Each structure stands twice: as C-alpha cells, then as structure tokens.
Amino acid sequence: MEENNKGTRSSKYEKKSKKKVVLIISIVLLFLALLLFFLYYFFGGNFLEISKEGNDDVVEVIVFDDSVEVPNVTCKFFGKKVSKNELKMIKNIDVTKLGNQEIEYECKKSFFKKTISIKYNVVDKEAPVMEIDSQDNVSIYVGDEYKEPSVKATDNYDGDITDKIEKSGEVDNKKEGTYEITYSVKDSSSNESSKTIKVEVKSRPVVQSNNSGGGTGRSSNMSCGEAGVIYLTFDDGPNNLYTPVILDVLSKYGVKATFFVTSSGSDDLIVREHNDGHAVGIHTSTHAYNVVYSSDEAFWNDMNIVKERIERLTGVSPTLMRFPGGSSNTVSRHYSAGIMSRLANQIEEKGYGYFDWNISSGDAGGTTDPTQEYYNVVNNLSKSRGNVILMHDIKYHTSQAIDSIVKYGIDNGYTFDVLNTSIICHQAISN
Numbered sequence: 001m002e003e004n005n006k007g008t009r010s011s012k013y014e015k016k017s018k019k020k021v022v023l024i025i026s027i028v029l030l031f032l033a034l035l036l037f038f039l040y041y042f043f044g045g046n047f048l049e050i051s052k053e054g055n056d057d058v059v060e061v062i063v064f065d066d067s068v069e070v071p072n073v074t075c076k077f078f079g080k081k082v083s084k085n086e087l088k089m090i091k092n093i094d095v096t097k098l099g100n101q102e103i104e105y106e107c108k109k110s111f112f113k114k115t116i117s118i119k120y121n122v123v124d125k126e127a128p129v130m131e132i133d134s135q136d137n138v139s140i141y142v143g144d145e146y147k148e149p150s151v152k153a154t155d156n157y158d159g160d161i162t163d164k165i166e167k168s169g170e171v172d173n174k175k176e177g178t179y180e181i182t183y184s185v186k187d188s189s190s191n192e193s194s195k196t197i198k199v200e201v202k203s204r205p206v207v208q209s210n211n212s213g214g215g216t217g218r219s220s221n222m223s224c225g226e227a228g229v230i231y232l233t234f235d236d237g238p239n240n241l242y243t244p245v246i247l248d249v250l251s252k253y254g255v256k257a258t259f260f261v262t263s264s265g266s267d268d269l270i271v272r273e274h275n276d277g278h279a280v281g282i283h284t285s286t287h288a289y290n291v292v293y294s295s296d297e298a299f300w301n302d303m304n305i306v307k308e309r310i311e312r313l314t315g316v317s318p319t320l321m322r323f324p325g326g327s328s329n330t331v332s333r334h335y336s337a338g339i340m341s342r343l344a345n346q347i348e349e350k351g352y353g354y355f356d357w358n359i360s361s362g363d364a365g366g367t368t369d370p371t372q373e374y375y376n377v378v379n380n381l382s383k384s385r386g387n388v389i390l391m392h393d394i395k396y397h398t399s400q401a402i403d404s405i406v407k408y409g410i411d412n413g414y415t416f417d418v419l420n421t422s423i424i425c426h427q428a429i430s431n
C-alpha cells in the first residue's frame with residue numbers, strides 16, 4: 001500500500017514539473033518574441049537607411065516647368081545599397097498645380113520599409129499679359145468723345161482674367177489737359193501687369209470770321225458734284241510719313257476721300273487706300289512739268305506708269321485723273337503750246353475723268369500752318385454746291401489739319417464722298 005501510495009505521489013509530481021517546463025518555455029518564447037518585436041520596432045529601421053542629397057529646404061518649381069530636378073535618393077540595407085527595384089518613387093508632384101507638394105520615395109527590403117519625402121513649392125512668377133487696343137498716346141479735341149479701348153488680359157496659369165482688370169483715371173473731354181488712364185491686372189499669385197495711356201485733350205481751332213489767309217485765292221464758286229458733299233482730294237502721294245496719319249483720321253471718322261497718286265511712296269499705302277474704300281486716281285509718275293507737258297506722247301508715257309502701278313496694286317483700272325498743276329495751269333505753255341486743251345480732250349476720249357477743285361487748302365505753298373489750312377478750307381465750304389478740296393498728303397501740316405477739317409464737316413451737316421467720272425469739276429483751260 002505504502003509503495004503504491006508513493007508511486008501515485010511521484011507520478012503526480014512528474015506531471016506537475018512537466019507543466020512547469022511548458023510554462024517556462026512559453027514565457028521564454030513570449031519574451032523572445034517581444035524582444036524581437038521591440039528590436040524590429042525600435043531599431044529595425046536602422047538596418048535600412050534611406051537618404052537624399054542636398055538640404056531639407058523646400059525646392060521652388062515654376063508652374064508648368066517639366067524640368068524638375070529630383071535629388072539623388074539612396075537606400076542602404078546594413079550599409080549596402082539596395083537594388084533599383086527595391087527603391088521607387090511612390091508619389092510625384094504635379095507641375096500644373098500651384099502650392100506645396102511632395103515627391104515620396106519608398107525603400108523596401110524583406111519586411112523592412114522606409115520612406116523619404118522631398119518638399120516642393122510650385123509657384124507662378126509670370127505676370128499676366130494685357131492687350132490694349134490703343135496707342136500709348138492719344139489726342140482728341142475738346143468736346144470729342146474719348147472712346148475707351150478694348151482691353152484683354154490672359155495669364156499663363158489663370159487663363160482669361162479680363163474681368164479682373166482694374167482701371168484708374170478718367171478723361172474729361174470738356175477740359176483741356178493731359179489725362180492718364182492706367183489699366184492693371186493681377187493673377188492669382190499676385191503677379192501684376194499695368195499699362196498707362198496718355199490722353200491729351202486739345203483745344204479745337206476756332207473759325208475766324210474774316211480770314212484772308214494764303215491759298216484761298218485759288219478757291220472758286222464753281223459747282224463740283226452734289227450739293228452739301230465734301231470731296232477730299234489728296235495729291236502727290238503716297239507719302240510714307242503723312243499718308244498713314246491721314247488714312248487713320250479718315251478711318252476714325254469713317255469718311256472716304258480721293259487720292260491722286262504718283263510713283264512715290266510705299267506700294268502698301270496705295271493698297272491700303274484702296275482697301276479702306278477710298279478712290280485712287282492718277283496724278284502722273286514724275287509730276288515734273290518739263291516732262292509731262294513736253295509732248296502729248298511724253299504725257300501719256302508718264303501717266304501710264306502710274307496707271308499700271310494702280311492696276312497692279314488694286315486690281316482696278318483707274319478712271320480718275322488730276323493734271324499736275326490742274327487743267328488751268330499756265331506753266332505748260334513753256335513746254336508745249338496748247339497742250340492742256342489737247343490732253344483734256346484725249347483724257348475724256350479715253351474714258352477718264354479729270355478733276356480740278358473749287359476749294360484750295362493752300363497747303364502747297366500758301367501756308368504751312370495747320371490752323372490756317374483749316375480756315376482756308378472751312379471758310380470756303382458751301383452747302384449749296386459740291387466741294388472738291390485740294391490737299392496734298394505729302395505735307396506735314398495737312399496731316400495735322402485733316403482731323404479738324406473732317407470734324408467740322410461732320411459737325412456742320414456735310415457728307416463725304418469719293419469722286420467719280422459723272423462729276424465735272426473743271427477750271428478754265430488757259431493753254
């Protein structure tokens with residue numbers, strides 16, 4: 001019995017110690033697992049190192065600039081560089097969007113993982129572009145309406161920002177002076193563009209009641225064309241300096257004129273005269289009296305050079321003609337007796353119309369003063385007949401007088417037209 005009892009006790013003891021061993025092993029394993037976990041959690045990263053070249057500053061990138069330089073990123077596992085496919089970019093920046101962004105790299109080696117990011121700031125430093133349909137300096141006469149130019153603004157990032165344009169300054173068209181109007185616009189990154197237009201409001205020359213200025217002597221009371229119509233005519237051009245100024249004024253008021261051209265000036269100006277709706281007529285090539293009036297044949301040779309020039313540039317065969325010095329000139333007598341009578345007949349036989357004038361602006365010698373030229377014209381205008389005005393677009397003072405002359409005509413109820421072959425405006429031939 002005793003033996004038996006002993007045996008039972010010892011097997012009980014064995015069972016107990018087996019349990020103890022299992023428990024100890026479990027605790028040791030758990031401890032080892034925890035140790036490994038702590039080692040990985042706190043030090044694991046140090047086995048894997050990721051780094052980049054350069055400092056930690058935010059890199060500035062210009063918006064839409066694709067040539068972003070990415071710093072060299074390296075990843076090492078236990079001091080040894082990992083292979084290329086273990087290091088990769090997982091996040092890139094979008095250069096089409098402004099603001100702070102990051103490029104992110106991830107390095108993966110077995111169950112270790114590390115990331116690094118590079119900070120960028122995408123900025124817009126380009127100012128918007130403003131387009132203003134106006135010259136920098138504009139001048140108007142007191143009382144004239146100042147027409148605001150059309151303004152447009154586009155930005156490389158924001159696109160059309162015309163609605164963000166701010167205007168400062170006003171023009172008082174009732175008061176003489178120089179006014180400044182400034183247009184400015186800012187894009188969403190506060191880049192600014194601005195432009196200033198200077199507007200000069202000038203006093204308009206006043207018509208003097210008793211004017212005895214030069215050049216009016218050649219104006220006459222004969223009728224030329226329809227009553228109340230002004231036929232502006234410009235001889236001797238085109239002139240590269242003054243014809244464009246005159247054309248600008250005519251188009252500003254929307255009035256048409258007749259240009260009697262020679263071989264001078266730029267071809268483009270004749271094209272523009274035609275395209276602007278003006279009439280282009282012949283005034284001979286050389287305009288030299290000793291050439292064109294030396295013989296009938298010499299006249300026609302000279303005249304045809306300009307005829308062909310006009311045809312070549314406008315595609316239209318000219319039918320309007322003005323004799324150098326007018327049909328009543330006496331200078332031609334020195335070169336060929338009776339030539340004006342002969343040429344006037346020949347011209348009409350060939351289907352051309354020739355035109356003199358009943359108002360001389362005096363710009364070819366009577367005056368070089370735009371104000372005087374203005375009086376010479378407006379003081380001789382009449383509503384009861386047509387008004388063919390002799391001017392020269394080769395004269396600076398005419399380019400300065402034309403605005404006031406046209407303005408006066410419009411304000412006083414005249415209309416403007418080009419000459420045509422049904423109009424007769426002939427002075428008395430005296431050779």
Ligand SMILES: [Zn+2]
Pocket residue numbers: 235236283287324325
């Ligand atoms: Zn002439």
